[in-house]
Amino acid sequence: MILDLVSSGFLALKDYILHHILTCLIPAFLLAGGMVSFFNKEAILNYLGEKTSKLKSFSLATLFSFFIASCSCTVLPVGSGLYFAGAGIGASFIVLWVAPSTNVLSLLFTGTILGAKMAISRVVASLFMAFLVGWVMSLIFEKKEEKKIDSTEKKKLMAKKQAILLFLIFLSIILPNYIAQGKSYALNVLVWAIITVIWLIYAINTLNKEEAKNWLRETFWFVRMIVPLLLLGVFIVGVIGKLLPKEFVSKWVGGNSVLAAFLATISGQLMYFGTLTESPFIDTMLKLGMGKGPALAFLLTGPGMSLPNMLAIGRLFGIKKAVVYIILIMTLGTFVGWFFGNFVF
Numbered sequence: 001m002i003l004d005l006v007s008s009g010f011l012a013l014k015d016y017i018l019h020h021i022l023t024c025l026i027p028a029f030l031l032a033g034g035m036v037s038f039f040n041k042e043a044i045l046n047y048l049g050e051k052t053s054k055l056k057s058f059s060l061a062t063l064f065s066f067f068i069a070s071c072s073c074t075v076l077p078v079g080s081g082l083y084f085a086g087a088g089i090g091a092s093f094i095v096l097w098v099a100p101s102t103n104v105l106s107l108l109f110t111g112t113i114l115g116a117k118m119a120i121s122r123v124v125a126s127l128f129m130a131f132l133v134g135w136v137m138s139l140i141f142e143k144k145e146e147k148k149i150d151s152t153e154k155k156k157l158m159a160k161k162q163a164i165l166l167f168l169i170f171l172s173i174i175l176p177n178y179i180a181q182g183k184s185y186a187l188n189v190l191v192w193a194i195i196t197v198i199w200l201i202y203a204i205n206t207l208n209k210e211e212a213k214n215w216l217r218e219t220f221w222f223v224r225m226i227v228p229l230l231l232l233g234v235f236i237v238g239v240i241g242k243l244l245p246k247e248f249v250s251k252w253v254g255g256n257s258v259l260a261a262f263l264a265t266i267s268g269q270l271m272y273f274g275t276l277t278e279s280p281f282i283d284t285m286l287k288l289g290m291g292k293g294p295a296l297a298f299l300l301t302g303p304g305m306s307l308p309n310m311l312a313i314g315r316l317f318g319i320k321k322a323v324v325y326i327i328l329i330m331t332l333g334t335f336v337g338w339f340f341g342n343f344v345f
Helices: 002-038 041-048 054-066 075-085 089-101 104-114 116-141 160-180 185-206 209-243 246-252 258-270 278-287 292-304 307-317 319-343
Strands: none
Touching (some): 002 209, 041 054, 041 075, 054 089, 075 307, 104 278, 116 292, 209 307, 258 307, 278 292, 292 319
């Protein structure tokens, strides 16, 4: 039994390393390092800082997140990169939530497999959760900037050459998912490799030695902070998956009760789903008798949060912020599952 559990943990690690490290995490870390080293801190504060109106900063963070097709672990370097570059805590956690839970690609996939009503409900529920998460995190942890920013003065986010470089790296994260989804993983790698060669050539010809050094230093900082706990979390999820089979979960999340929504939310938080894998799983669960409300809660928390994600957030942002965020998602996910299950579906 113990050998089977350990084997399941290592199989989960093997699958994660083979399918996520190369095409997801490596460019995400480089993007995060670039955000910290290239972004103009004052411009970040103007757009996403705590002094910026919540409506403006939260809306911009949400809009940005919709176009990042990432899982809960891939988005960690991006969200934390924005935070350490000067973004407010609320806007940063909105990115951490929305990008994996409700990106454009996952919504298209949800609509195709589960129907338009479920896809629309996913958008509405995610936006509701995102703005509440952003507001609560800002309310509790907001720190006033020491330097007052003149909002009338236009600030460039970064130099043009750096913006082009980060955009190319951003494409190396999202295009493999958009182009190769449903096809072979080899095509995914090929798309990633082509874009990577392009941005490598561009970086060599545009960045000076000091810029490159700063960029790589910030990138390796994220790697050291995130990767060890990420891999540990993936291993634990593999073990949990062995102990908690899908049939057991489906048995307890039938109907649309508060308990069913709560169990679906907790199950989603403890498991790990790469983006786009949650919809086929939920389709199967619905056929086994899962309620539509709990299904929506799982659709959000499955890709939006995971045990590896929670461990890494605690390391990056501190235990207090991680605990508040996890409890918020748990509470809101339960409410969303119950409300939509009883009053929408």
